[in-house]
Amino acid sequence: MNETLLRAFKEEDTDTILNELLPLFYKHMKGVSPSMREEVFQELVLTCVQVVSKYDFQQTHQFL
Amino acid sequence: MRREEKSKTPNLKRQFLKTLDHQAWHDTYQQTKDPILLEKLNSAYSDFVNYTVLLSLIQTNIKYKSLHVRERLYQNTQELVSEEKWEYTLDQQQSPLQPLKIDQWGAVLENEELLNAVSTLTERQQHVLWLLFIDGLQATEVRKQLDVSIQAVSKTKQRALTKIKQQLQEG
Numbered sequence: 001m002n003e004t005l006l007r008a009f010k011e012e013d014t015d016t017i018l019n020e021l022l023p024l025f026y027k028h029m030k031g032v033s034p035s036m037r038e039e040v041f042q043e044l045v046l047t048c049v050q051v052v053s054k055y056d057f058q059q060t061h062q063f064l
Numbered sequence: 065m066r067r068e069e070k071s072k073t074p075n076l077k078r079q080f081l082k083t084l085d086h087q088a089w090h091d092t093y094q095q096t097k098d099p100i101l102l103e104k105l106n107s108a109y110s111d112f113v114n115y116t117v118l119l120s121l122i123q124t125n126i127k128y129k130s131l132h133v134r135e136r137l138y139q140n141t142q143e144l145v146s147e148e149k150w151e152y153t154l155d156q157q158q159s160p161l162q163p164l165k166i167d168q169w170g171a172v173l174e175n176e177e178l179l180n181a182v183s184t185l186t187e188r189q190q191h192v193l194w195l196l197f198i199d200g201l202q203a204t205e206v207r208k209q210l211d212v213s214i215q216a217v218s219k220t221k222q223r224a225l226t227k228i229k230q231q232l233q234e235g
Binding site for chain 2: 001005009021028029032039040043044050051052057059060061063064
């Protein structure tokens with residue numbers, strides 16, 4: 001578990017989340033032509049921010 | 065709890081216990097039944113589940129968004145290429161008509177902004193608009209006159225009108 005990402009999720013620190021997830025974005029941009037790269041990247045960033053903002057990270061789960 | 069969630073939970077708990085700290089807390093709790101340790105364990109488990117679920121949601125959404133955006137951009141590119149091809153085909157074909165002079169437009173258009181916008185069109189675009197709107201020909205007749213397909217006439221007209229609209233909006 002990436003502790004920096006976990007902390008960022010908890011604090012909804014979007015900049016850190018996006019920074020930590022850059023490898024994921026790049027992975028899904030493989031093969032995209034240079035002229036389209038920026039547009040695709042922005043769409044992925046927006047999707048990520050939307051998913052994070054909708055998720056309630058405060059919900060609890062009982063282990064025992 | 066849904067069946068899907070039920071099947072995931074033991075797997076998540078197993079994964080959670082793979083971390084040495086968590087395994088140690090769990091073992092100690094089993095021996096001591098310390099409520100503070102239980103709270104710590106549940107808190108760490110909540111973080112673990114939320115982290116895993118959220119990351120999985122992000123990964124899935126990113127994957128499908130990437131496919132969707134690529135497909136949309138590819139379609140847009142194909143449409144642009146297709147329009148360029150029509151325009152090129154039209155430009156390559158010989159027409160018996162003489163090039164239009166902007167003076168000819170000046171005789172029928174009083175609006176100076178519109179006249180300026182028309183002057184930015186290619187010769188072919190001007191011809192098609194002239195035949196359609198000034199001579200009042202049907203697209204099929206324009207097609208015959210220019211000896212091109214009906215789609216080529218339609219595309220050229222569409223592009224010409226879009227260009228005029230843009231020029232007027234910018235002006």
